[in-house]
Amino acid sequence: MRCAMCGYEFDPTALGCHTSCPLSSGCAVVCCPRCGYSTVNPARSRLGEWVARLFGSRREASAATSGCIPLLQLRPGQEARVVSLGDDDSSEALHLSLFGLFPGAPIRLRQTRPMPVVSLGETELALDRVVAAAIQVELV
Amino acid sequence: MTCHTTAAVSSGPFASLIILAGQPNVGKSVLFKRLTGRYATVSNYPGTTVEVTQGEIVLDGRPTLVVDAPGINSLTSMSDDERVTRDLLLTRSPDIVVQVADAKNLARALFLTLQFAEMDAPLVLALNMMDEAERRGVRIDTQRLADMVGIQVVPTIATRGEGVATLVGALAAADVPHLRMTYSPPVEAAIASVTRLLPTHQVGRRGRAVMLLAGDASDIDDLPVAAVAALDEARAALRNELGRPVAHTIAQERWQAVADLVPKVLTRQARPATTWRERIGRWTIDPILGWPILMAVLVLIYKFVGEFGAGTLVDWLEGTVIQGWLLPPIISGLSASSLPPLLQDFLVGEYGLLTMGLSYAIGIVLPIVTTFFIAFGILEDSGYLPRLAVIVNRGFNVLGLNGKAVLPMVLGLGCVTMATMTTRILGTRKERILATLLLALSIPCSAQLGVILAMTAWLTPVGLGLWAAVVMGVLLLVGWLAARVIPGERSDFILELPPLRLPEPGNIALKTVTRVEWYLKEVIPLFLLATVGLFALSYSGILTYVEQAMSPLVQGWLGLPAETSGMFLLGFWRRDYGAVGLFDLARNGQLSPHQVLVSLVVVTLFVPCVATVMMMIKEHGWKVGAAICAFVFPFAFLVGGLVNRLGGF
């Protein structure tokens, strides 16, 4: 993030200032390593996340590693490619494929609560949680 | 739904038949209206049309039958209403199929086009919703697409009527598509061998062969026994060779073919920045913001229906027009006449046809349901209803209910009888019965919701809250209990969320008018009949016995005045009659707010109407229907009594 005071660009996760503080794990305050200006790290604020999502200003995905991950572990707004629908030979999988949701399809997770919603091209689908939880994707 | 089979479509004197087909919610019904001038229900959610609607146009001077078919996602794997469309295509061999498609979703459109192409019928592709496609930066080279598939491709904006004339012109030049998708060698070999089993005169043999292989169309092709055996063999052999179900492979290969086609005709401009409409659409299903939006929507509906409709309009129509201008001269004229008192009573007595029947129906119910239909139409066309399903889904999950059950519940707000039919989409018999029970118990249909909402005008906000809490509580409790008995299972519940759209005033007006007409024609006669029944009971003195018999229940247990017994009798027919009778009592100051609450709870929990009872019997047999009624009515009184004892405010 960028310090609001001096404009120094730094990585808040790499700060060592919290190691001796008893509140370190829950603390959301960061101090700029250059000027010492302290501020709240917006990435640690759930409310901040939510507001950011409301206005569509998505921040970069938090280094979700490559390989296969469950769809529901994407961040809202993140794009990926479907790898498997769980049991790809099930009747559910066939049904999903008619909406364009099949292995290989590009998919974007919109939200996970109250119901998982994904978009495939211009199609937006609300999925049953059990169905959505079985879907595996890979980042592109 | 499936009770309307293809037999319902007879071409009669028509020279040819055109079928409008395509995915759900792409604008088929709007286009149908544009083509034929006939109205088919249009709403902004998938699955609006569940049965066929027909109209006619004159094409080349010949009368042509046009059929608006239910939306389909595929020809080879389907729900009941999708089967209606497939059967139409297979058994009626249309002269032209018009595929209506959502231009912004070209891939899905072509997925279906490939299947229509296999049917060998002349095909025209209407690329509808061009306005939305453009707004999202989707450009389609229609000429190239037309050349590739070998058919007429017409861009349209059905809501504005753009491209409709061109479409009519293109019908004359309709062609059988020359595009043939090639499956992988094992599938092609199997198709070839199955095609040989089919009668040579049949059209669309390749398409039928694919359907048969995918294991779907066996119910329509009356193949000779030997051929059936050969088919089963071919299917099993193919499945073995592929190592996975045939239908899955076919769908996958079709998508591959689509993926090859799309880049050749579609270019995508940079997608414009998120619009406010999209943003609001997102907010309506937000886990937090969704709730205040839902509240705001409810408050607006309440203001419009409860205060404007049930207050201002009813006061004017019932109070000023009917009670003030119409009835007094009739009453005085009758009393001056020499008509027998029985007849006078029948017309203008306490339970008179005019004083009660007509003034309830026209003076009270009509303004309320009309305003509610307007509000509900706006909701439907805006695309909010599927989003509502997303928001309330959580509650159903807490109950342990299958997510698919939400849709019948939300549709129940439109008409419980129709929704009872849609419980067919649920997997198991237990689930279907559970959903039917919950529908019967606590989901009021639009007309009833209107009257019930109007009733709440005599409740304080606390009372309104209590009413909502009790009804929700009952829904949750019964649902929760039932869900213990019926374990949830993995479901393939998928709900497509259409974009939010600005409702068209013309369509709202049209919808409201057709619904009000339906109400006047089908519901008001029932209402009058119920009034006559009540009059007969009262005149013969039976009503007094009934009131006496019900008095421990009504006066003792529920703490309500004796007159409400009659209203509950009306409520057996339809909950809204009961509610409107109570509305009248409340308006005359005969019910305290507490009594309004109690009586309202009872009526809300009643079975919606006799039509619902008949539908329950039709769908689940008379035993289940009777059992549900035997549970619901006593249960309604039980809960009402508990509210009376505990819910003082």
Ligand SMILES: Nc1nc2c(ncn2[C@@H]2O[C@H](COP(=O)(O)OP(=O)(O)OP(=O)(O)O)[C@@H](O)[C@H]2O)c(=O)[nH]1
């Ligand atoms: N923007 C835009 N909206 C359209 C167009 N055509 C239809 N709509 C809207 O799309 C929605 C669906 O239209 P319908 O005609 O009910 O769709 P349908 O294909 O009959 O749907 P089902 O009966 O559910 O299969 C309505 O809200 C229409 O107003 C169009 O060309 N442009």
Ligand SMILES: [Mg+2]
């Ligand atoms: Mg329709």
